[in-house]
Amino acid sequence: MFDRIREKLNILADAAKYDVSCSSSGGTRKNTNKGLGDSHASGICHTYTEDGRCVSLLKILLTNHCIYDCLFCVSRKSNDVKRAAFTVDEVVELTMNFYRRNYIEGLFLSSGIFKNADFTMERLLLVVKKLRLEQNYNGYIHLKTIPGASDELIKEAGLYADRMSINLEMPTEAGLKLLAPEKNHGEVIKPLAFVQQQISQFTADKKLIKHVPTFVPAGQSTQMVIGATPESDKDIMYTANTFYKNFSLKRVYYSGYVPISNDTRMPILGTQPPLLRENRLYQTDWLMRFYGFKVQEILNDANPNLDIDIDPKLSWAIRNMQHFPVDINTADYKMILRIPGIGVMSAQKIVQARKFGKLRIDQLKKIGVAYNRAKHFIVCLDSPYQLKDYQGTQIKAFILAESQSKYLKTDNNQMILF
């Protein structure tokens, strides 16, 4: 018994780990019934794996049996791996006992498709209902929407889950067709749209009637695999942008492809996952969501891919030197946000602090501005007088010369003599 549950957990946790979403934020479920758990609006990462990723949820598949044969997936039908399946009670027990020991914030439940979509969705629904109704569990639940499941099942699941998600898998329809001929983006869009429409329906009702049950309070998210097919960064981010806009997604995740197959259509086994590229895509994502950038400003036909050696914010600034230098003491908040080396927190502090007097360099440093980076783009009370206007490329060279990338192991600016 002991060994069997260990084996199942190993197989089904291993198969679920390529889903990168691990956020436990956005839920505000209160522990009102003197039961177990509540959800923090900000989420909690309870530990981090040795690859540095957050572990917040017990992320497992209900089963890794699957009728599909998607090339990029470890659980594909044709792959020779050990198969297992949890019973509903096993998942409930594991979740409750892990939660009670403060190991996790909640459950992330996904599944391979066995028999058909509705059959699978029904099982997932059983688990969440049991947790919420029988165990008085108020912790976080992230549930996968199974593409093709009936509206009734999805709607019922939404009453118990905090977040639901469906993965786009590939950034473009063409990429998806190449690796998973049985699937298409339309299958994903339909349930995403359905859940979104339900969420706005429930929110509208809430304005009129006080006691409306919550429906997917932490919203929806999706994931794209990066680097398995030859899309450009522009393709990826434009798709992400469309999905943020059309379905009010909370998050789009970008998952660097970890080679798991010998198929010649994809990077071969042993290829390093594209970690730096993934990092740059997330930076772009953040610029879109928190810094007021339009995706077209960062990626366009002239610049279809993100720079590898510098981050997208610096890259934008260097291409648009006509906006700089910015006067810290007079510029509006939106422009201050666009200065490389100044983040959201620093920008807010600057705007508050300058009401009490013009700001100096030492104050900016204390506030948390990365001054060595920002100094090329700003003027403050005691900025040194500069005779010469530097070109964007020169500034880039200055910044690269004094910064150390965590990814690039060799220094590109070093001249090679021999």
Added chain:
Amino acid sequence: MTYIFDGTFQGLLTAVFEWFERKPGKVVLKSTSIFQPEAFVESFTVNTNAEKADRVWAGLQNKLKKDWQRKYYCTYLSEIPEAYNHVFQFTIYIFQNQLGAESNYGNPHVIALAKYAKSVEREKHRMEAFIRFQKTGDGIFYANIDPDFNVLPLISSHFKNRYADQPWVIYDLKRKYGLHYNLTSVEEITISFSNGADKQNLAPVLMDEREALYTTLWKDYFKSANIVARKNTKLHLQHVPKRYWKYLTEKVPI
């Protein structure tokens, strides 16, 4: 001039009261535990007085919004000697200026409080994440901690709300006190460990019979969730510094 206070929150507030009563000019506040008499500096010992402290706190509540009251208290909980002085100077600055003076991030005491509060809140958040309960034979969920700052007062309500249906104990080994939740309220406790008892690791005989199973399953899960091809030890250590490992089930070797 140096003001010496007893290290309590009330003592700190009393010191502010005394300063405004005497107006001695520039003063540095130190706690008794770190005070060393200096030859040419006068010193004054503050007698903690609940009434005076309450008056200062009431005054601060009129001056500061909830978020800054919390930053103020968090900075005190950091137990850092320089932080006490910053809180002291900050209080004087706040009382001597118009409403809203706390958003002047150009002021050294304002930025200091914002920084100390951030460190303390981070430690509080870490404790909410890193505390690992072990279920004992009598059904109590027990956890040891030794946080960098005195965060027990800050985490109490989080655990009370979350684990409303299980009795638990969180014990701060460094500060020798803990919290006990008995299904209705949280109380402060001290435990007198018998001589030679291993405080850090509870003896297996005291454990619930299923505890070993869940410990193993959690360790297994932690291993399975890792993607070897993406190994990034630097990032891992940044998020989970080594000093926390001794209480983390998944990091404790079997």
